[in-house]
Each structure stands twice: as C-alpha cells, then as structure tokens.
Amino acid sequence: MVHRQPVVLAIEDESAQREIIRYNLEADGFRVVTAEDGEEGLLLAIEETPDLILLDWMLPKVSGIEVCRQLKARPETRNIPVIMLSARSEDLDKVRGLETGADDYIVKPYSVLELMARLRTQLRRTRPSSVGERLAFGDIVLDSAEHRVYRAGQPVSLGPTEFRLLSTMMEKPGRVWTREQLLDHVWGRDIYIETRTIDVHVGRLRKALMQNGGEDPIRTVRGTGYALG
Template sequence: MAAPELPVVLVVEDEPAQREVLAYNLEAEGFRVARAENGEEALLLIEEETPDLIVLDWMLPSVSGIEVCRQVKSKSDTRGIPIIMLSARSEEVDRVRGLETGADDYVVKPYSIVELMARIRAQLRRVRPAAVGGTLEFGDIRLDAESHRVYRAGEVLKLGPTEFRLLATFMEKPGRVWSREQLLDRVWGRDIYVDTRTVDVHIGRLRKALCRHGGEDPVRTVRGAGYALG
C-alpha cells in the first residue's frame, strides 16, 4: 500500500490507453491514482475519495468534463480541488470556457507528459505542499517535508511518522476542523481499519511533542466535530 499521506490524483479519461499512460506516469512520480472512464463515475469517485487533484478530459460520454468541473466547483466541500482540463480544443474561446467554468489549468492534446507532470506538481504545491516536499509555517512552527523535520521556536521536535503526517495535514489548512474520520482517511489511509480513538491517542502525542520546549498548545479540540490547528 502506498504511504497514506501521498496525494490522490483522479484521472478522468474515456480512452483506456491514455488513461493508463497517465496513471502509470503519476504512480511513477509517487502519487496514488484513482481512475474514471466517464463523467458519472468521476462524480461518484470525487464524492467517495475527495481526491487532491483531478486530471479531467473535456470530451466524456454521458456527463462532459465541463459539467463535471462545474459541479465540483459549485460545491463548498470540493471547490478547492484543483482541476487540470485536458482537451483537443485549442481555440482561445475553448480555453476561456474551460477556465471560466472553474478549471485551474488547461492543457491541449496532444501534450507532453513531462510538462503535464510539472503542471500537476505545481498545482499540488499549492494545496498539498507537505506532500510534494514543501515547507510549511504556522506561528513559530516550521515543517520541512523534504528533510522530514519539524522546528518550534528554532528547537528541533522529535515526531513519530504518524504525528508528522497529522501535523502536516493540520498545517496545510490551518483553522480547518478535521473530523476523526477525515484524519483517518488522510493520515492512515482508507485501506486499513483503525479505530477513531487511535486518532485521539496520536493527537495527544503530537500535543506533547509540540509543547516539549514550552509554548501554548496550538491544536484545538472542537467538541463534537474534531480537531483544528489554531
């Protein structure tokens, strides 16, 4: 099983060969990949998986890529997911339509896989910086994902791998309240069973590590909802 902290990229492409080429290259880059061959399947997967990024073909059977994009961007819980639209339509009016519908980037077919991978990484740096080797800061806390180190007020903190992933999740979206179930999906992954009480145990360990050298506890408990940073 891939490390649960890795970003999930949903590839929506009705051409099997193109879909598998994209999936192969994404997996080679270390991403987890979900696949959909039409718009209806894509919308169901988006609801179930909540991917970190969507690579979306314009021309799809049943529900078009444009309509999938419109629906994703119209919902508060999914509008933040970056969408890279793929299309053979190269006219300016088509690019404008795709971007105005909510796509974050627009790539014309045929495209360079190397360039597309670079565009995907650029979008993921914006929404999942810790997962692609970025550095995150919140107050006096700094998380360096590339070196896998965490500092608070200049002091190095010793965190276990689970606590590191928890902190990275919090620091990518400060202020957001995460339920225990959402943290289980993001930090432990969907493929294994972990009791929700395990989240509380690791939150306790994270809090202890963060406050080891002094300072206030930055992790907030939201009664009946979950946890948030700040």
Template structure:
C-alpha cells in the same frame, strides 16, 4: 524526505487507452492514482478520496467534464482542489470557457505526457508544498519536511513518524476540517486498513507533544466530523 502518504491524483477519462496511459505515467512519477470513467463517478470519487489534483476530460458520458468542474468549484470543500482540464477542443473560446468554469489549467489533446506531468507537479506544489520540501509555518509552529524537524516557539518538538505526517497534513491547510476517513487516506494511505479510532489516538499524542513546552492546543476537534488546525 519524510512526508504524508503519497499525493493522490484522480484521473477522469472515459477512453480506456488514454486512462491507462495516464495512470501508468502518474504511478511511475510516484503518485497514488484513482480513476473514474464518467462524471457522476468522478463526483463520488472526489467526495470519498479528496484527491490532491484532478485530471478531467471535457467530453464525458452522463455528466460532462465542464459540469463536473463547475460543481466542484462551487463547493467550499472541493473548490481548492486543482483541476487540469483535458480536451480535444483547441479553440481559444473553448479554453476560456474551461478556465472560466474554474479549471486551474487546460491542455489540448493530443498532449505531451512529460508536459502534463510537469503541470501536475506545478499544481501539487501549490496544494502540497511539503512534498517538494517547503517549510510549513502556523503561528509559532514550524515544520521542516526535509529534516523531519518541528519547533514551537523556537523549541524542538519530538514527533513520531505518524504524528509528523498528521501535523504536516493539518499545517498544509490550516482551518480546513478533516474527517477521520480523509486523515486515514492522507496519513496512512488508502491501501492500509486502519480503524478510524486510531486517528483519535494519534491526534491525542500530537496534541500532547505540541503542548509539552506550554502554549494552547492548536488542534480543534469538530464534533461529529473530525479535526482542524486552528
């Protein structure tokens, strides 16, 4: 299967031992992992990385996990990022508070790492469907991540690997505006250094390919920001 860069999970946990266990298991599952040990750093990391899933401890120094969750879910650019709240608070009233604040899932410590990985994959299936082989569709464009095949209005579109990953990213969230830095992280990966102007070059190639059989250009340029599909 050819998809975009590895899905990114942000681990927000102030206890080093638990943070390292989570990072180890997530990396073993094939995820790109970033971490933060308090709430303020978590907000900065989300702004910089735009992770696919967040594992968020409730009890954090400086800014609590509940407040981090509330802030992220109140912003249009981050409200759709799934948050799995991790907490030693096992009472129903605590679970309800976490979920009502906006958390997409809630796990009580100590938790099963195997179950947690399954829940991460469940959330990922919702926000990154191409990673599990689901076909993507936008207007007359269809993308099959299993066969690396793209068609528009029934006609096959030939794309290079980078343009395919770029289109996959755009099609997973139509209408969302992606900055060049976000596209670099998602398409090329955070560990690879690429100049932001390279994004413009590949977007241009993608546009030409999508319009080779006619039809309007579906990629929208947002001046001073980046690109969006539709």
C-alpha cells in the same frame, strides 16, 4: 509508515491516454484512480476526495465541461484543483474551460513533463507537503523533504504518525478536522482504526510540540475534532 500518497483522479475515456497518465503518475509516487466517463468521474470525485482531478473535455455520458461545473458547485469537491485536458486549442475554448471553474487547461497532445509540472503547481497551492515544501505556522516549521520539525528553532522529535498528523493540519491551519477526516488523511480510508486512537496520537503530538515550552497550538473542538490554531 509513509506520508499519505497524493491521490489523482483521471477522468479520460481513451484507454491509451489513461494508461500513460497512470503509469507516469504512479512512477512519481501518486495513487491514481481512473474513470472512463463523466458520470463515473463525478461519483469517484465524491467517494475518493482526490487531491487533484485530470479531466478530459470530450467524455461520454456527461461532458467534461458539465463535470467541471458540477464539481465546482458542490461544497465537498469545490476546492479540488481541476486540470482540463482537451484537443481544442482555440482561445475561446480555453476561456470557456477556465470560466467553468477549471484551474488549468492543457491542450492535447501534451508532453508528460508539462503535465507533471502543471500538476505539481496546483498541488503546491492546495497540498504543499506532498511536493516537498516547508510549511510554517507560528513558530512551528515542518520540512517535509527532510522529514524534520522545529519549534522556536528547536528540533522536535516526532513519530511517523504524529509527523503525518501535524503535516495534514499545517496544510490548512484553522480548519476544523473531524476524527473521521483525520483517519482518512493520516491512516488511509481502507484501514480500520478506532477514533480513540486519534486522540492518543494528538496527545503525543501536543506533548512533543510543548516539550520546550510554548502554548498548546492544537485546539480541541468539542464533539467534532481538532484544529491547528
């Protein structure tokens, strides 16, 4: 089993632009979800909880600016990076887009290379393991590019599911993950697995991380789920 693909939601009304975005992102290992108007985009942002949103300024039904405002006002979508795409190149328009909450602003026509570079910059901030970064928490180091884990300098042997579980938790240390959230992030939302299975894999992960001594780094939050640290 492979690490969960980063999900990008592209809200773009021009079909040719949508296909260019889809083709290039899928070729680079992303899962792409698309919307043709602002209304559909807002619904998909809630349903899919993407890792990043590409948002066109000029959209039917609900404008890109209003979509961005609503995304940043909602607790469940507030932390998703938004890159605004616009043919408006005036500084005032850029300022307006960024003040509405967009994390970056790209002027059309843009090069695909520039789009990919900006997109990776945003993902590096919010989901470092998806772009091959090393993650560290206390004496635990996870190298997602080499698919290796170390604790206090000693290699830790993990199965693929335990590796994904640790990588998900290390991206946001201290965050309490419900079992349902871990199911979505580690197994994928379309797969049916009993929540008890998560407890089994967390148990295996704990055992592996403590095989050479050291405190248990995983905290059980009764009635809710798990947290790292």
